[in-house]
Amino acid sequence: MDRERSLYSAIFIVTSITIGLAIYAVILREQTTQTALNAQSDAYHEMLLAREAQVHFKKQVQEWKNVLLRGHDNKDYDNYLAQFLDEETYVRTTVHDLLQRLEPDSPAHRLAKDFLKAHDDLGAEYRKALMVFFETQTDRHIATDKQVRGIDRAPTDTLDALTDAIKLTGDQKVNDTLARLKTAFISIILFISLCIVLAVGLIVVLTSRLSKEIRFDQVTGFYSRRELTKYLRTVIRSQQSMFMFYIDIDQFKLINELCGHSGADSFLKHIAKLLSPNSHTQCFRSNSDEFILLSSLRNIDDAIRYANTIRENIESSYFSWAENEFSSSCSIAIIEINRSFKSIEDIYSAADLAMLECKEQGGNCVITFSEFNDRIIQRQQDMxxxxxxxxxxxxxxxxxxxxxxxxxxxxxxxxxxxxxxxxxxxxxxxxxxxxxxxxxxxxxxxxxxxxxxxxxxxxxxxxxxxxxxxxxxxxxxxxxxxxxxxxxxxxxxxxxxxxxxxxxxxxxxxxxxxxxxxxxxxxxxxxxxxxxxxxxxxxxxxxxxxxxxxxxxxxxxxxxxxxxxxxxxxxxxxxxxxxxxxxxxxxxxxxxxxxxxxxxxxxxxxxxxxxxxxxxxxxxxxxxx
CATH class of the missing domain: 3.20.20.450 (EAL domain)
Incomplete structure (x- = not known):
């Protein structure tokens, strides 16, 4: 019983772990999916800022050209210069915002800082060029253009690299998250598989043990009543002839009360040894104090002799418990199973009737069931x-x-x-x-x-x-x-x-x-x-x-x-x-x-x-x- 309880506990623990891991896997999947979605969302917003910085940086460069090429009178000059300064400020603000979102020491973070420095340097060069623009009287836009020609290339390349780095970093984050999820899932699945294998193994062991307990009586080792029913069903189906010995231990209740359950179990083991099966006999324990023997003896005379031998062996034996000795006796009903029995219920009914006859005669006797026994017929009618x-x-x-x-x-x-x-x-x-x-x-x-x-x-x-x-x-x-x-x-x-x-x-x-x-x-x-x-x-x-x-x-x-x-x-x-x-x-x-x-x-x-x-x-x- 303790082993069964341990097996049940182990199965429960393994099953609980398996269920827990499965739940954890679902939660992990949800969390990881959310993390991946968050990474994609962050990368998307960072990319938007980078793209926005690119667009407005191009507008800044274009407004610079408008200052030089179209700012001939003061009104146009002031207008284009104001637009240039707005775009410059917007680019710087956008990249600063982007810098706050980027992970420190990441490639994109370094490129954003490089861009801001290049952008500041570019702004300084533009302002120097404006001085030249005002100081030159003829062809001043040409002179100014020569001074700043190509200086926007470095910030442009840095900004393009920043955009590519943000995209690469976002993709990497998502891929890393999915990779971690895959690794975790594989580990969980392997562990769940191990738990399932373990649980199946425990269930097989428990099923085997329970099957044995169902087939065999745990006290005597004899076949159980369930097996008796299966065996009798086979006998009826095959129309075999066989003798059934229904053995009831007289006064077993007294032994149980005097010796307790433990002593009663020992007494039943003692009786089981006296009933040890042989080559022509199968032994079953059908109830607490009842045994069934099925034997292929040749005739009723042999069956009666065999039953009396069992009865005498039990009567002459003594059972010792707690410094006390007990004698016992038994009542045996013999039923010859033949084609007249159409069902298992008929056999059990015949056995019960014959055993009642034994008990009415005071026990410690052998009774042969016969359809022609007037008292048994009367009892059948009464039932x-x-x-x-x-x-x-x-x-x-x-x-x-x-x-x-x-x-x-x-x-x-x-x-x-x-x-x-x-x-x-x-x-x-x-x-x-x-x-x-x-x-x-x-x-x-x-x-x-x-x-x-x-x-x-x-x-x-x-x-x-x-x-x-x-x-x-x-x-x-x-x-x-x-x-x-x-x-x-x-x-x-x-x-x-x-x-x-x-x-x-x-x-x-x-x-x-x-x-x-x-x-x-x-x-x-x-x-x-x-x-x-x-x-x-x-x-x-x-x-x-x-x-x-x-x-x-x-x-x-x-x-x-x-x-x-x-x-x-x-x-x-x-x-x-x-x-x-x-x-x-x-x-x-x-x-x-x-x-x-x-x-x-x-x-x-x-x-x-x-x-x-x-x-x-x-x-x-x-x-x-």
């Missing part, structure tokens, strides 16, 4: 039913029916029992008998109870004109969960119904199982104003004394005693006894499975209070239409 229950709850495919419970003395005095039905995918309705048994077995009956409570109470709120009360069956799961009272109170408060319109039926067997919790819940229900009935009385293991403890208000005699009541004197005596005890305790009685008028008449004679069955009222949907 499918559990799945169907969850789907029905998710898709809202349960529905409610009601059956009238009639007072035997008056057909106007009655209440309804809520019955659960299942809407099948094809639209048909069925009683969920087998599904309910699976729900109770796998502890999801509480979800169904809550669904029934919620939908029944919602119905009472939606149909206030319905004046009858309704009896709802509560399972053992709900009777063992005191929080159900809070849930019921929440529903009553939410839907604003009268609690006295609710009755709750509990079975004799389930009530006795959780008697202390049941009494707490029943007491809370009575305090709310709800009635309590004990259902299926006479078939459980309880005694009449429980009737007092649970303080029920209605006793429902199981239908097994009612169906042939008029032909069975023993059943008549049982019913008569139950009725007498109930009446002595102030408890009303209800007979179930009443189907004929003869039975109704006999029950009336035995003083049963309520009757229920197809002979009284057939179940119908709670919500009609």
């Amino acid at each position: 499918r039913r559990v799945h169907e229950i969850n789907r029905a709850l998710t898709e809202d495919r349960f529905t409610l029916y009601k059956q009238k419970v009639q007072r035997i003395a008056s057909d106007k005095n009655y209440y309804y029992e809520i019955l659960l039905r299942l809407k099948n995918p094809d639209g048909s309705i069925s009683a969920p008998g087998a599904i309910i048994a699976a729900a109770e077995k796998y502890n999801i009956m509480g979800k169904i109870d809550y669904w029934v409570l919620r939908n029944t109470i919602a119905y009472l709120a939606d149909y206030p004109e319905e004046q009858a009360s309704f009896a709802i069956n509560l399972s053992g799961a709900t009777l063992s969960d005191p929080s159900c009272i809070n849930y019921l109170q929440h529903l009553i408060d939410t839907y604003q119904i009268t609690p006295s319109r609710l009755q709750f039926e509990i079975t004799e067997t389930e009530a006795v199982k959780h008697l202390s919790t049941t009494n707490i819940i029943l007491s809370a229900l009575r305090d709310m104003g709800c009635r309590i009935s004990l259902d299926d009385f006479g078939t459980g293991s309880s005694s009449f004394s429980y009737l007092q403890q649970m303080k029920i208000q209605n006793l429902k005699i199981d239908g097994v005693f009612i169906k042939d009541l008029h032909h069975n004197s023993v059943n008549q005596a049982i019913v008569e006894s139950a009725v007498k005890v109930a009446k002595s305790m102030g408890i009303s009685t209800t007979a179930e499975f009443v189907e004929t008028e003869e039975v109704v008449a006999l029950l009336k004679e035995l003083q049963v209070d309520y009757v229920q069955g197809f002979g009284i009222h057939k179940p119908e949907p709670l919500i009609q239409g």
Whole structure:
């Protein structure tokens, strides 16, 4: 883990450096481009000044000639001389401005200074020539011209050289800047390339390490569950026959709690040594305390012998940790993989079912999965039913029916029992008998109870004109969960119904199982104003004394005693006894499975209070239409 963290850190650092260099390269490019543009701009302005100086210097020379050749009278002379002096001043000022912009000690700077000196010398010579011009009476322009002829050549050449030097210097600055940019870019690109190569190398190392961790369990060195899935997929695709040994370490949780994670890992390594693969076996760790072995043994007898050898090796071994020794055992489920398995899920499902069988037998055993094992088939059916229950709850495919419970003395005095039905995918309705048994077995009956409570109470709120009360069956799961009272109170408060319109039926067997919790819940229900009935009385293991403890208000005699009541004197005596005890305790009685008028008449004679069955009222949907 530390190595992985170091690799991740190194990749992060290298990537960060690479990104930083890339950003720096962009910034450098922008800065260098701006520098080059600034150099071009400076060179352009310097060139403008130099060109301007050239133009005005030529005008200065031309104005000098105008003074000599056209300044015959005083007015013209003064005019041309003034223009000459203006041009001379402009040239000097322009070159001075140019000199301030040029880099000191540069060729252009030296040439600008040389020009100013030459320009000053030229000005002095021009002024001397003017003296000659005034002192000469005849052909004075010729005499003056001879004195200054050609003296403007040196300043002109210097100014031309200055212009060329400025252009050359500007071009050089731009080229130098671009060259520096190119050099910097090459260095950055090389460094970025190096970083990329380094990052790729680190990623390859990390990927290789992660790939190994994905393929192999880090504790035992066995193949991982991911590899098991891939291997099984290949087996199914190639239709190979193979034995799968699903090994679960018994009481591993205890080892984990006593020895901690470090000790548990050492224990798993100890087990892995006992499971060391051979030429015909591949080993996989599928879960914390579960291993899978795949072997190409010849037949089921060899597989059983091999599994028992593993079981005995583990059972006879001892694991030492912190000066303590621990023994262990394992449960092994053998699955013969053949063409009957169409998917990996089928194989895993078979393994889970066989392992559950192992655990129900107390562990430390070997179980062979067989499609003809009745208990495994039953478990498969239960698992499918559990799945169907969850789907029905998710898709809202349960529905409610009601059956009238009639007072035997008056057909106007009655209440309804809520019955659960299942809407099948094809639209048909069925009683969920087998599904309910699976729900109770796998502890999801509480979800169904809550669904029934919620939908029944919602119905009472939606149909206030319905004046009858309704009896709802509560399972053992709900009777063992005191929080159900809070849930019921929440529903009553939410839907604003009268609690006295609710009755709750509990079975004799389930009530006795959780008697202390049941009494707490029943007491809370009575305090709310709800009635309590004990259902299926006479078939459980309880005694009449429980009737007092649970303080029920209605006793429902199981239908097994009612169906042939008029032909069975023993059943008549049982019913008569139950009725007498109930009446002595102030408890009303209800007979179930009443189907004929003869039975109704006999029950009336035995003083049963309520009757229920197809002979009284057939179940119908709670919500009609």
